[in-house]
Amino acid sequence: MGYKLLMISTPVGPLGSGLGGGVELTVTNLARILHQRGHRLTVVAPEKSTLAVDVELVTLPGQWQSTAQTAGRQTPVTQPEPSVLSAMWSYARQVQSAYDLIIHFSYDWLPFYLTPFFQIPIAHFVSMGSLSDSQDGIMAAVAQSHPGTLGVYTRTQAETFSAPEHYRHLGSAIDLSLYDYCPIPAHQLAWVGRISPEKALEDAIAAAEQSQVPLKIMGKLENPAYWQALQAQYPQAPVEYLGFFDTQSLQTVLGNCRALIMTPRWVEAFGNVAIEALACGVPVIAYKRGGPIEIVRHGETGWLVEPDSVAGLVRAIHAIDHIDRRTCRHQAEQDFSLPALGERFEQWFATMVPVRSSL
Ligand code: HBI
Numbered sequence: 277m278g279y280k281l282l283m284i285s286t287p288v289g290p291l292g293s294g295l296g297g298g299v300e301l302t303v304t305n306l307a308r309i310l311h312q313r314g315h316r317l318t319v320v321a322p323e324k325s326t327l328a329v330d331v332e333l334v335t336l337p338g339q340w341q342s343t344a345q346t347a348g349r350q351t352p353v354t355q356p357e358p359s360v361l362s363a364m365w366s367y368a369r370q371v372q373s374a375y376d377l378i379i380h381f382s383y384d385w386l387p388f389y390l391t392p393f394f395q396i397p398i399a400h401f402v403s404m405g406s407l408s409d410s411q412d413g414i415m416a417a418v419a420q421s422h423p424g425t426l427g428v429y430t431r432t433q434a435e436t437f438s439a440p441e442h443y444r445h446l447g448s449a450i451d452l453s454l455y456d457y458c459p460i461p462a463h464q465l466a467w468v469g470r471i472s473p474e475k476a477l478e479d480a481i482a483a484a485e486q487s488q489v490p491l492k493i494m495g496k497l498e499n500p501a502y503w504q505a506l507q508a509q510y511p512q513a514p515v516e517y518l519g520f521f522d523t524q525s526l527q528t529v530l531g532n533c534r535a536l537i538m539t540p541r542w543v544e545a546f547g548n549v550a551i552e553a554l555a556c557g558v559p560v561i562a563y564k565r566g567g568p569i570e571i572v573r574h575g576e577t578g579w580l581v582e583p584d585s586v587a588g589l590v591r592a593i594h595a596i597d598h599i600d601r602r603t604c605r606h607q608a609e610q611d612f613s614l615p616a617l618g619e620r621f622e623q624w625f626a627t628m629v630p631v632r633s634s635l
Pocket residue numbers: 286287288295296297298299300341342343344345381382383384403404
């Protein structure tokens with residue numbers, strides 16, 4: 277039975293800009309698989325958004341939300357006006373009667389506060405771990421008033437909140453047909469992500485310098501000052517920043533690497549880049565922190581390293597040949613395919629959308 281779904285994207289930037297990080301991939305992939313499975317979708321996103329899926333895309337003007345992960349625990353809720361967040365939710369209120377369900381991907385206060393004022397159910401996909409008291413508070417309120425409507429990537433992410441049992445684990449996925457298995461890589465490592473302090477790129481650069489294995493860096497240069505500081509701190513490190521790539525270009529470079537290095541300083545909710553690497557046959561070396569714990573099979577598809585230990589990263593880099601690259605691709609096919617993701621989300625929606633009478 278096809279649902280009529282209104283999908284509201286993150287308000288931190290246009291879909292396709294990379295500003296929305298992993299959540300952009302989640303929105304695009306989920307739209308793709310739900311469309312393929314016969315649901316009727318409308319995606320609502322900030323202006324200048326692009327979506328490589330043949331569904332209705334409604335783009336709205338307004339200022340972006342500032343990124344929540346740069347805020348502190350006591351940071352008050354902010355909403356610049358004219359706000360793209362309020363524009364997207366005003367639109368949703370006007371059109372809601374044409375849909376069975378709204379699913380949104382904002383890590384912001386407003387959508388949670390608005391929930392009781394809407395006539396149709398709202399599925400809240402929470403894309404990060406706990407970051408601020410105001411966001412935790414409003415999500416806890418919805419967990420109480422609308423149980424079962426909060427979704428996350430992983431158990432680890434849910435456990436950062438006060439009532440983990442209220443969060444449904446949806447995992448993540450990628451379109452495996454876009455990723456080519458690479459059996460024999462070049463002698464280089466990859467680091468992929470928004471270049472911002474919580475991603476701790478400095479540790480990967482230090483490990484590249486100590487192991488003398490070249491490091492290819494890709495991702496949105498979100499914090500140029502931070503990047504400048506790293507270059508000054510490690511002038512001799514064998515690293516190269518290649519830019520922000522679309523999936524096709526990313527997987528070409530990533531697949532040609534001996535390993536992906538993941539150095540999250542914060543609790544990474546999932547780590548989509550980890551499954552992109554596995555899909556190319558690339559082992560993942562990651563700190564044992566957050567989402568990668570539930571992705572990497574230690575000793576089989578990569579190495580989970582003591583958090584913040586550069587020495588641990590270097591040891592793992594020297595042991596990377598113990599990993600069979602075919603096992604990496606196989607795990608991606610088993611756990612992280614789009615059909616598996618579509619199934620998990622449909623099961624979640626069924627708990628919120630009243631079954632229409634057969635009449
Ligand atoms: N910050 N305020 C805010 N809202 C979001 O939706 C948001 C964010 N920061 C990062 C982000 N979304 C995504 O890039 C991550 O969830 C992946």
